[in-house]
Amino acid sequence: MKEVIRVSxxxxxxxxxxxxxxxxxxxxEGEIYGLMGGSGSGKSTLLKEMILLLRPESGSIRVLGKDLxxxxxxxxxWLRRQWGVLFQSGAxxxxxxxAQNVGMKLREYTRLPEKVIDEIVRMKIRMVGLPDHAAGLYPAELSGGMVKRASLARALAMDPRLLFLDEPTSGLDPIGAEAFDQLILKLRDMLGLTVVMVTHDLDSIWTIVDRFAVLGDRRVIAEGTLEEVIRQPHPIVRQFFWGARGRLRSAHGQ
Amino acid sequence: MPTSQIEGAVTETKEPPARLRLEREGRQWLLHASGRWTADRLDTVVETLKKAPGRLRDAPVTWDFSGITQMDSAGMMLYLHYRDELARRGCRQAVTGRSKEQEQLEALLLRHLPETTPRPASLGSRLLRPLENLGRSTLHGARDLRLFLEFLGENFAVLAHALAHPFSIRFDAIAKNIEDAGVRALPIITLTSFLIGVVIAYQGAVQLQKFGANVFIVDMIGISVTRELAPLITAIVVAGRTGSSYTAQLGVMKITEEIDAMRVMGFEPQRFLVLPRIIALMIALPLMIFYADIIGIFGGMVVANLHLNLSWSEFVHRLQNVVEVKHFWIGIVKGPFFAWLIAVVGCFRGLQVSRDTESIGYYTTISVVNAIFLVIACDALFSVVFTELGI
Structure with a gap:
């Protein structure tokens, strides 16, 4: 399958x-890819390097075939129009x-009639599962889960090919996190997105991520599907998946 | 990574934009769509479509999608919007050449499309809006006043507690605030008060020379600087510099929930944050006014020396003789009052900041505007009172 991002x-x-x-x-292309690792392992930093917010000291990152x-x-x-980014705190x-947040890129980058933009915005807002009246609210009036959804709608406004998510489920309750995971899965299937998500939510890894990399000791210590990674003997991988939380999940999960 | 993919990506940026060609066959209209119907390449199509509905009234219309290479939801919504528009104008429409993906996309969008669009506000309610705004801002002002009185009440309660328990006063916080608000402000105070002295001396010198009353420049500078200008200018500089920083500091602490954290630990923000700032400024401002007196008079002296040939010793000698010390004390006494107003307003506005970033800027501006207004109003009050008392 075609690779859309190559970090070397x-x-x-x-x-x-x-x-x-x-x-x-x-x-x-088309997969949900997880970047996993403990706090301070550089997952968010790597994500920021992929979206042109930070520059690595050396090495290369190619996104959609372009060397960053x-x-x-x-x-x-052009690249910045091909991706949508969901920041950890929504931003x-x-x-x-x-509605203005979601429509921002459309207003700035296209000359679509205002009415059409309005309809697209309201459609996106519905698509991420927000009620219609949320369109008129300000971010300060939203709950944590709504902020994430609104921010996701904003990321999806221009129908991006790539979606970057920085800890999408952090700060959500387990039910909200589960629903958000399912939403991402559904959107990926509907819109044909490629999704890269930074996460340390084991539930997300179990349920929606196709392949993922575990960062630790400053490098990638394992990459692949869940079955492939879980067989790795590296102590950090074992801690993650065979620690108390991981074991509990695997007992119930599969 | 194979190089072919890089080339592929480059051609993608150059792919032809979306196009729409209108073609007429008898009464029938054919709309040929082609190219990339994606959000960033729709500009020409938008222009074409804007003109279309007028021409196509009541005609049968066929959309031909076979030339479209790619379509995203913006492209599809544009089509849907004008399809509805044409339908309203009595056009019978048909679509040919659609791919499976496009049909799926349309189904997906229709599923999430709200049925009704919100109606714009009616004329009546738009006319009433100024009244509504007036009512709103009145209520807002009344609420602000009530909150301010509450704040003051709490402030005095904390002050009374502090006076009863002097050891609970945060002396280190006060010292640090005196340094921030006072010592670090000295350069700007030096500059402004020096210039004020210079300006006053220049303006006065021209007039006084006409009467040959050069030496009266000393009375003029001595009294106006110590009694009015030094306190006022210093207070205004401090309001802009320290009042705004108080608001911003407390506002950021409010946003990062530090204030809440302090409350739950039993550290009253009034005692730990507000009171030290108020006391610090009330100590610092009179000292700064004293300093501004010296610099301002010095500025006047320089001009008197250069412009009116009044020697340094003459100036100082006359200053001691004609300027009564009460003028100086009046200026200094205003200091704590101005300081209290600036600090109280700055802290109050800072604690009003809500959880979004924009409100920091909003309340900082309000805080400075309020503080400067109050300082000037207070100064006017002092003038009236002192004059009536004959001081």
């Missing part, structure tokens, strides 16, 4: 702190309503 030998350093030491992984280190201005602009613009 990425090294990242913050001051003296080496975060990634030759990290390599690949995301295939050598982008021309128009290519970067909705607090001075705008949900």
């Amino acid at each position: 030998d990425v090294v990242t350093r913050f001051g003296d702190n080496l975060v990634h030491d030759r990290v390599s992984l690949g995301v295939r 280190a050598r982008l021309r201005f128009e290519e970067a602009a 909705l613009y607090s001075s705008l309503t949900v």
